[in-house]
Amino acid sequence: MSKVRVLVIDDANFIRDLVKKALRDHLPGVQIEEAINGRKAQQLLNRQPVELILCDWEMPEMSGLELLTWCRGQDSLKTTPFIMVTSRGDKENVVQAIQAGVSDFIGKPFSNEQLITKVKKALHRSGVLQNLEPRTPPKMLSSGSFANDSLSALTAGKTESAAPPSAAPTQARESVAPPIPKKTAAGYGQGQLRLADSSTACVIKALSLKEALLVVKRTESLPQVLASAVLDLEQGDNAEVARLNGYLHAVAAFEPKPDSEWLQLTLRFVDSDAQKLDYLSRMIARGSPQKHFIPGA
Template sequence: MSKISVLVVDDAPFIRDLMKKALRTLFPGIRVEEAVNGRKAQQLLGRDAFDLILCDWEMPEMSGLELLTWCRAEAATKTTPFIMVTSRGDKENVIQAIQAGVSDYIGKPFSNEQLAAKVRKALARAGKLDALQAADTRPAMTGMTNDSLNALTGGKAEVVRRAPAAVPAATAAPAASAAPAAKAAAPAGRGQGQLRLASGTLECVIKAISLKEALLIIKRTDTLPQVLEAAVLDLEQGEADIARLNGYLHAIAALEPKPDSEWLQVTFRFVDRDPQKLDYLSRLIARGTGQRHYVPGA
């Protein structure tokens, strides 16, 4: 039985790492290669054959849409399954990708189960589903995060110990959540936004923001977010203007020093390397989050 080979294309090292580890855990024996942008992916595709391409949309040097267009014009990759992995969920973007010949589409953030379903579907259409080795022999993971902890932290024990220390107050049973005091208004901050996780979307208040990360305040729910969980931060700058920033949850703590704290403080670490988004963050910091801006999501 031949080994399935997948090419993961994304300019964010964190996202590439999560996807590689998720694929290797979900499908033991699969071969996964990576590229930092469309140009590097072109070079790999020119000298090696792949059964599936998982590609981000917005990347420096060559975007995912440009790579898709190139692939469909080349004889060797004309029919290769191509899944666009992106936070661009607008109708016009989906139509644009379909017209360019995309095989499927998966929005960020997503769970391992969603990723596995898309991969199986794409390979089934290509007649290569049987080549997946031991597809269901390991328990499915609930997210694309904690299995990558050692790789992301370089195996440093002190970093591994720190994650549980930030969560106890947030994980205690919400016994007092029904009390009248729990209905207090959200803490004040610099602006409003939405934190999109694989499990759903949470309204958030931006307490502070820098080029590296944003400090967010979210209301506690029954389903708690997890440290190292991939996410997308949507900053709503107007009725039609939304800035989409990719990243992961670096730290989570109770906002108040009590076990039934209604509010959580989340450190959202950015992973976007696109110069356009870095420029946007610079302007956002300088002007404040109440201004109207637009940055295409990736």
């Protein structure tokens, strides 16, 4: 049986771990390579070909779009399936990637099911899917969700949790912005938090370079610890959006009662992009997310 090599490129270790574990769980026999940015991926691709590339868009040194453009200029990579994994869903960005020769998109945050569906589709089109052994999907939990692959990735599969994976933001249900609880009036403003199957307005109560403390309106579906998420912050006259990738580190009731109407979430950031870190620094210094955003960061 010939090898099927997949290259996973993302500057966030957490995201790479999620993708690698999902691939190994659902596609036994796949050989996985990884790189922290486009430049490192370029070096690896110069040494050996792969059957599929899964690449983040926003990375230091060389972005996913730059790597895609370079790949399509190489004879050995012109037809290699290239799936862009990104929190960018703007029409302009999509058009750019299509013009550069992208094969498909996966939106952050994503579920294992969405990831594997896209990967199988790409490998089927290139005629190498049959080289992988079929495998029964992971056991479903009583709630109907998959076991939390985020936790398994972090604990080498030694711990199980009922937390569901996250899903693509393009499929998210938009929610009406909730009123701001009085206790958070002195926070950093409002944003939009994209989770598994929903998108909800949130209040930024506290902020650091590593994490954000958010307050959201409670819904029927509770957010789960270790689910990946994207925090969207809109600022400026041109309504530029800063997209901060992360995962839920903690979920708690905002009020000291079991039926609390509000939830307090701790979102740990996984981005290492210098522009985003600079943007966060300026937000923290000013106490407001309304200025100093660098478009495209």
